[in-house]
Amino acid sequence: MWTLGLLKTIKDPKYIVYSDTKIVMIRDMYPKAKFHFLVVSKEEIVGIGNVSMKHISLLEHMQQKATAYVEKNFSNVNFKYGYHAKPSMHRLHLHVISDDMESEFLKTKKHWNSFTTGFLLNSSDVIQQLKTLGKIKIPSSTECEKMLSKDLTCHQCNTTLSNMPKLKQHIRTHNYTRY
Numbered sequence: 001m002w003t004l005g006l007l008k009t010i011k012d013p014k015y016i017v018y019s020d021t022k023i024v025m026i027r028d029m030y031p032k033a034k035f036h037f038l039v040v041s042k043e044e045i046v047g048i049g050n051v052s053m054k055h056i057s058l059l060e061h062m063q064q065k066a067t068a069y070v071e072k073n074f075s076n077v078n079f080k081y082g083y084h085a086k087p088s089m090h091r092l093h094l095h096v097i098s099d100d101m102e103s104e105f106l107k108t109k110k111h112w113n114s115f116t117t118g119f120l121l122n123s124s125d126v127i128q129q130l131k132t133l134g135k136i137k138i139p140s141s142t143e144c145e146k147m148l149s150k151d152l153t154c155h156q157c158n159t160t161l162s163n164m165p166k167l168k169q170h171i172r173t174h175n176y177t178r179y
């Protein structure tokens with residue numbers, strides 16, 4: 001089943017960039033930006049919806065190792081660290097994604113909005129919520145639908161674009177001056 005694909009990839013040395021007793025960090029097979037990694041937990045947690053206070057140290061570990069990897073390998077690139085509110089793939093995974101949002105695999109409005117709206121739950125916020133509220137604030141299915149179907153808006157300057165090709169052309173003008 002395709003929803004179990006990550007379980008195969010975390011065993012594939014071609015994709016692994018870091019691993020320890022708790023996590024495996026892999027390259028995303030269909031990166032939605034120039035650099036896109038997933039930190040996958042070895043513990044069998046289906047996803048962010050199944051995370052509770054007892055997982056705080058695991059989530060901190062996932063974020064720490066992701067940050068360390070990025071700092072070591074990408075000195076001048078901005079990254080986002082977050083969990084999709086309603087993930088499609090099994091096994092808890094943290095998205096570690098550069099904020100250029102430039103990739104041949106980024107094709108749909110849903111792809112775009114899943115990384116540029118509140119659908120991506122910031123890793124630090126998630127950890128903070130577990131510590132202070134004892135749970136994670138996960139948006140409802142209706143809220144998720146709304147965020148994923150929102151008008152296409154540039155994450156750098158807030159311009160609204162009418163379709164993906166126009167948006168992709170537009171974001172290239174920002175990235176041109178950055179790398």
Ligand code: AMP
Pocket residue numbers: 005006009027028029030031038083084086087088089090
């Ligand atoms: P999510 O929506 O949070 O479940 O994201 C799943 C991520 O896994 C997406 O960014 C996909 O590009 C990526 N992906 C899908 N299949 C595979 C696979 N077999 N191996 C590695 N990454 C994958």
Ligand code: ZN
Pocket residue numbers: 154155156157158159170171174
């Ligand atoms: Zn813009």
